[in-house]
Each structure stands twice: as structure tokens, then as C-alpha cells.
Amino acid sequence: MEYRRMGKSGLQLSVLSFGSWVTFARQTDDHTNERLMTQAYEAGVNFFDNAEVYSAGLSEEMMGRVLKKLNWDRSSYVLSSKAYFGWKGEDKKPNQHGLSRKHLMEACHEALERLQVEYLDLYYCHRPDANVPMEEVVRTMNTLIQQGKVxxxxTSEWTAAEIMEAHMIAKDLGLEGPAVEQPEYNLFNRRKLEVDYAPIFRNVGMGTTIWSPLASGILTGKYNDGIPEGSRMSLEGYEWLKDRAVVEDKINRIKALGDFANELGVSLPTLSIAWCISNPNVTTAILGATKVDQLTENLKALEVLPLMTEEVKQKIDDIMGTKPVVIRN
Known part of the structure; x- marks a missing residue:
């Protein structure tokens, strides 16, 4: 396993990590979850990602039960959660979501209880909240740090301007700004990380924990001939993925990328993940898997990483046609 420093912080994360967004949403069996987390940990994965909204809090509970049973040395792994959406679904009251001091403090306490740990290594503001002053957010997150709970x-899916505003306020107050952002980054979604965040990487320094490196499974090639029964896109609540991703042009490009992967002697998923982590501004790419063989295959991306030469990456750009165009005045 390769480990990378999270931006300018001293924290080191495995370049491949394990997330529970869809994994635990489809997996109610603690035994299977235990096997997957154990497999990841034994492969060198040290970062496990979660959020209050995942399966309405049940994902944190399941991960907490597994962690308690496995009883790993707490200093040997990094654990995260996120707050914004709340976990009570449509029944949530006004202060049970968002980034107010009340919700952030209460959500953190609830996450600690569900995960059965004393602290979170990483705690994210899962989305920006225009209804809460940035100073309140910055002060609250620093309060949690000062209390030893975080x-x-x-941040997650914040704009570059919002991240920089948080840093400026933190600097004025003598507090800590956000050390990491969790954006979507894959061969279909590149502009934010490659263009918008470039000044932050250059001037401030920031770690990134990437979600959806396989574009919600599109980059595995399993949707090339339709939507398989039981796949993520066939699940209730994921209909938006169909409209966003499954279009003829994308499928044709994925098929061409699959042919190129075959030429290289690697699988399409491992090529796509290796491409993602070949970006030096990526600290870690979060993997989601519901089966042991699926996780085994995705972890092989580390073996593909040395193949990511400039020539190979240029060929991938030519096939996908998704490299952001930067217009300079």
C-alpha cells in the first residue's frame, strides 16, 4: 500500500480507502461487512469513510459494531464522518440538518455514539450551508477539535471560493481552516479538482479524499449493455444516476477505454482508479464494494499505477474527451 500526506497536514492516508456510502446501504449483514473491512485493512487500507446520512445513521452503526468486534488498535486507522443532511429523512426538524453550531455539535456526538469511538480523525461539512455564517462553521469545527472529538x-463538494473564505476567516481568528476536501473525481468529473482547486493546492495546500472514482460504477463497464438487476442503478433512490451517466456517448467512450485497458493487460476498473490516484493532488480514492472479489479487483489499481505514464494518460484523454479546457486571458 502507498500512503500520502493529507495536504499540508501530518496525517497519512492510504492511497486507496474504504467507504460505506453504497456498500453498507446494500449490505445489512455484519459478517459480510466485517469481511470487507478486514480485507481492506489487511491490504493496508487505513482510512474508513462514513456519514450521518448514509442509510439514515445505520451505516455508522454497522461500522461501529464491526470496529468494536475487530478491536483494531485505534491509532492504526483513520475514521471519518460528515454532517449536513441529517439522518432523520423527511421527518427532520429545522435544526436537525445544516451546518449550525447546534447541528454540527449534536451530529458529532451522535456519530461518536454510533461508531462507538471516542474521536473522529476527520469530520466533514458534507455540503456548504448558505444559511449559516462561515464564521460560525469555522468556530464550531475548531471547538470540536479543541474538545478532542475531532x-x-x-469540506465536501464546496466551491473553491467557499473553501478559501473558510481559510481566510480561520486565519483572522487564529483558528484552523479545513485541511481536506471530499469531491467527486473521475474520468467524467474533472474540472473542480483539476481547475477550480488548483490555486488552493498551490497557495494553501489541501488533502482530497475522492468519492466515486468509478463514476458510480459506470467506469466498470457493467452498464455497457444496460442496467443489470441488483446493480446500484437498479436500486430505488438511485434513479438520478441513470439520467446523469447512462447516455450513449459515455457508453461508447467507456467501451473504447475498455479496449485500451485490454491492450495494457489490465481491467477497466483498475485502469480508471489508477488514473484517478495518478493525480498528485489526490490523497486517497474511496472504494466501495459489496463483494470480496470486487474489492480484490479494485485494490489491484495499485499494481496499475506504474503504467500511468504521460503517454498513457494522453491516450486516455483522447478516448474520453473530458479533459477540462482552461481559457486564459
């Missing part, structure tokens, strides 16, 4: 705080 070690580093971060």
Missing part, C-alpha cells in the same frame, strides 16, 4: 476538519 482531529481535522474538512
Amino acid at each position: 482531529f481535522y476538519w474538512g
Whole structure:
């Protein structure tokens, strides 16, 4: 396993990590979850990602039960959660979501209880909240750090301007700004990480924990001939993925990328993940898997990483046609 420093922090994350967004949403069997987490941990994965909204809090509970049973040395792994959406679904009251001090403090306490741990290594503001002053967010996240409940705080799907505003306010107050951002990044979604965040990487320094490196499974090639029964896109609540991703042009490009992967002697998923982590501004790519063989295959991306030469990456750009165009004045 390769480990990378999270931005300018001293924290080191495995370049491949394990997330529970869809994994635990489809998996109610603690035994299977235990096998997957154990497999990841034994492969060198040290970062496990979660959030209050995943399966309405049940994902944190399941991961907490597994962690308690496995009883790994707490200092040997990094654990995260996120707050914004709340976990009570449509029944949530006004202060049970968002980034107010009340919700962030209460959500953190609930996450600690569900995960059965004393602290979170990473705690994210899962989305920006225009209804809460940025100073309140910055102060609250620093309060959690000062209380020892959180070690580093971060953002997820914030704009570059919002992240920089948080840093400026934190600097004025003598507090810590966000150390990490969790954006979507894959061969279909590149602009934010490659263009928008470039000044932050250059001037401030920031770690990234990437979600959906396989574009919600599209980059595995399993949707090339339709939507398989039981796949993520066939699940209730994931209909939006069909409209966003399954279009003829994308499928044709994925098929061409699959042919190129075959030429290289690797699988399409491992090529796509290896491409993602070949970006030096990627700290870790979060893997989601519901089967042991699926996780085994995705972890092989580390073996493919050395193949990511500039020539190979240029060929991938030519096939996909998704490299952001930067217009300079």
C-alpha cells in the first residue's frame, strides 16, 4: 500500500480507502461487512469513510459494531464522518440538518455514539450551508477539535471560493481552516479538482479524499449493455444516476477505454482508479464494494499505477474527451 500526506497536514492516508456510502446501504449483514473491512485493512487500507446520512445513521452503526468486534488498535486507522443532511429523512426538524453550531455539535456526538469511538480523525461539512455564517462553521469545527472529538476538519463538494473564505476567516481568528476536501473525481468529473482547486493546492495546500472514482460504477463497464438487476442503478433512490451517466456517448467512450485497458493487460476498473490516484493532488480514492472479489479487483489499481505514464494518460484523454479546457486571458 502507498500512503500520502493529507495536504499540508501530518496525517497519512492510504492511497486507496474504504467507504460505506453504497456498500453498507446494500449490505445489512455484519459478517459480510466485517469481511470487507478486514480485507481492506489487511491490504493496508487505513482510512474508513462514513456519514450521518448514509442509510439514515445505520451505516455508522454497522461500522461501529464491526470496529468494536475487530478491536483494531485505534491509532492504526483513520475514521471519518460528515454532517449536513441529517439522518432523520423527511421527518427532520429545522435544526436537525445544516451546518449550525447546534447541528454540527449534536451530529458529532451522535456519530461518536454510533461508531462507538471516542474521536473522529476527520469530520466533514458534507455540503456548504448558505444559511449559516462561515464564521460560525469555522468556530464550531475548531471547538470540536479543541474538545478532542475531532482531529481535522474538512469540506465536501464546496466551491473553491467557499473553501478559501473558510481559510481566510480561520486565519483572522487564529483558528484552523479545513485541511481536506471530499469531491467527486473521475474520468467524467474533472474540472473542480483539476481547475477550480488548483490555486488552493498551490497557495494553501489541501488533502482530497475522492468519492466515486468509478463514476458510480459506470467506469466498470457493467452498464455497457444496460442496467443489470441488483446493480446500484437498479436500486430505488438511485434513479438520478441513470439520467446523469447512462447516455450513449459515455457508453461508447467507456467501451473504447475498455479496449485500451485490454491492450495494457489490465481491467477497466483498475485502469480508471489508477488514473484517478495518478493525480498528485489526490490523497486517497474511496472504494466501495459489496463483494470480496470486487474489492480484490479494485485494490489491484495499485499494481496499475506504474503504467500511468504521460503517454498513457494522453491516450486516455483522447478516448474520453473530458479533459477540462482552461481559457486564459
